[in-house]
Amino acid sequence: MLVAYPPEFRREYGPHMAQVFRDCYRAERHAKSRLGIGRLWVHTFIDLIRTAPSEHWDNLRKDNWIMNKLRKNGIAILVTLGIIIGAFFLLSYGRRNEVSWILTVGYVLDALVTAGVIGNLIVFLLIMITRFNPLRIALWTLLVVNGLLLILSAVIGSRVDPQFKLATVLIGYVVSFVFWFGLHWMWAQRQSSLPAAT
Amino acid sequence: MAKQKTDPDPASLLPLRPSVFHILLALSDGDLHGYGIMQEVAEHTAGQIKLGPGTLYGTIKRLVNDRLIIEAEERPDPEMDDERRRYYRLTDFGHRVLKAEVQRISNMVSVAQRKRLIPKTRS
Numbered sequence: 001m002l003v004a005y006p007p008e009f010r011r012e013y014g015p016h017m018a019q020v021f022r023d024c025y026r027a028e029r030h031a032k033s034r035l036g037i038g039r040l041w042v043h044t045f046i047d048l049i050r051t052a053p054s055e056h057w058d059n060l061r062k063d064n065w066i067m068n069k070l071r072k073n074g075i076a077i078l079v080t081l082g083i084i085i086g087a088f089f090l091l092s093y094g095r096r097n098e099v100s101w102i103l104t105v106g107y108v109l110d111a112l113v114t115a116g117v118i119g120n121l122i123v124f125l126l127i128m129i130t131r132f133n134p135l136r137i138a139l140w141t142l143l144v145v146n147g148l149l150l151i152l153s154a155v156i157g158s159r160v161d162p163q164f165k166l167a168t169v170l171i172g173y174v175v176s177f178v179f180w181f182g183l184h185w186m187w188a189q190r191q192s193s194l195p196a197a198t
Numbered sequence: 199m200a201k202q203k204t205d206p207d208p209a210s211l212l213p214l215r216p217s218v219f220h221i222l223l224a225l226s227d228g229d230l231h232g233y234g235i236m237q238e239v240a241e242h243t244a245g246q247i248k249l250g251p252g253t254l255y256g257t258i259k260r261l262v263n264d265r266l267i268i269e270a271e272e273r274p275d276p277e278m279d280d281e282r283r284r285y286y287r288l289t290d291f292g293h294r295v296l297k298a299e300v301q302r303i304s305n306m307v308s309v310a311q312r313k314r315l316i317p318k319t320r321s
Contacts, residue, residue, distance in 0.1 A: 005252070013259065016232050016284055017251035023233040047250025055256055 001044070004052040006059045076187050077124060083183075084116045107172035111149070115176045119145035123184070138184035146177040205265065205291045208298040217257045220247055222266065222288060222296040229270040231283040232258070258286060266292035 002014045021044060028036035091109040094102025102109070119142045126137045150173040157164040214222070224230060224238035235258075236249050249257075261267045270285040288296070311318050 009256075009259065013255040015282070017255050019282065020232045020236060020251045020254065024236070043248060044250055047252045051250070051252030051256045055252075 001048050004048055005055050008059065009055050073124065073127065080116065080120045080183070084113055084120075087112045087116070107168045108175045111146070111169070111172035111176035112179060115142070115146045115149055115173065116180060118149070119180060135184060135188045138181060142177055142181050142184070146173045149173060208291070208295040211264070211266075211295050212299055212302055214295070214299045215257075216247060217249060217253055218261065218266075219296075219299055221249075221254075221257055221261065222292055222299075225267060225286060225288040226293070226296060229285040229287045231285050233283075235286070261292070262286075265289055266295055 002010050002017065005014070021040075024040050024044075025037065028040050087109045090102060091106060091113065093099065094106065094109075122145065123134075123138050123141045126132065126141065127134045130137070150170060153169045153173075154166055157169060158166070220239040220243060221235055223242065224235045227238075230238060232251075232254055236254055240248055258267070262269070266289060267286045268289055270287040307316070310316050
């Protein structure tokens with residue numbers, strides 16, 4: 001049950017919390033009270049539900065962790081938004097004015113915008129709230145999002161668009177995956193080459 | 199013990215949460231370890247407040263951070279004691295905060311007595 005608490009708190013107080021529980025358990029066993037043992041488990045479980053979130057919240061507040069991450073990733077978020085908005089306007093302009101070269105790469109731009117919005121939103125949220133490796137988060141999220149969007153396009157597109165070409169859509173999502181993951185990889189390289197913040 | 203410059207005004211920490219108040223009250227008689235505090239609190243509240251391990255050590259963490267209690271270096275009875283246990287001690291600042299809270303509660307009790315909500319105690 002101690003796993004529910006933040007690692008720092010667990011390291012500092014975990015053994016003592018376990019000791020206190022053992023003491024209580026021993027006292028109930030000494031009293032030969034099965035009901036008491038049951039009550040102890042329930043009480044400890046309720047106590048865990050009440051206190052573990054507040055310890056996590058305390059930790060976040062103390063470290064200002066989310067704000068630090070947001071500051072650190074602010075540039076990356078802005079660049080991503082810029083690319084998505086740029087690709088969206090380019091696609092709209094190409095369709096409105098029938099610019100042939102834009103229409104040729106239309107599937108790629110479509111995939112870039114859709115997977116970019118959904119994939120990066122999930123990636124940034126996961127980076128904010130978890131402590132997993134950001135590059136690994138980006139790899140798996142973008143892989144899953146691009147894969148799911150490709151399947152969705154294949155299922156829906158073939159029914160609604162008579163000129164639908166699976167190979168073109170496939171290329172679009174492969175390029176989208178390589179592009180977005182490439183950007184995350186470059187960002188990770190840049191971050192690791194910076195001196196550690198004091 | 200000299201008052202530390204960085205200690206805030208005890209009144210600024212009032213009112214204390216019940217778990218904080220009872221832990222400070224339990225430590226006012228002397229150093230105790232976690233389970234000892236738990237037993238003492240259960241005893242002087244007639245079992246009404248039972249601190250779970252998370253509440254107990256979460257509160258202890260905050261009290262140590264606020265310098266109301268410290269980890270005691272020497273142990274009350276080394277021969278009888280399990281050396282893995284950690285004992286806690288009320289600081290001078292913690293004592294002042296506890297006294298301020300008791301005074302605050304006492305004032306409330308006086309008001310309640312004047313309003314005849316509770317009978318007056320004989321001194």
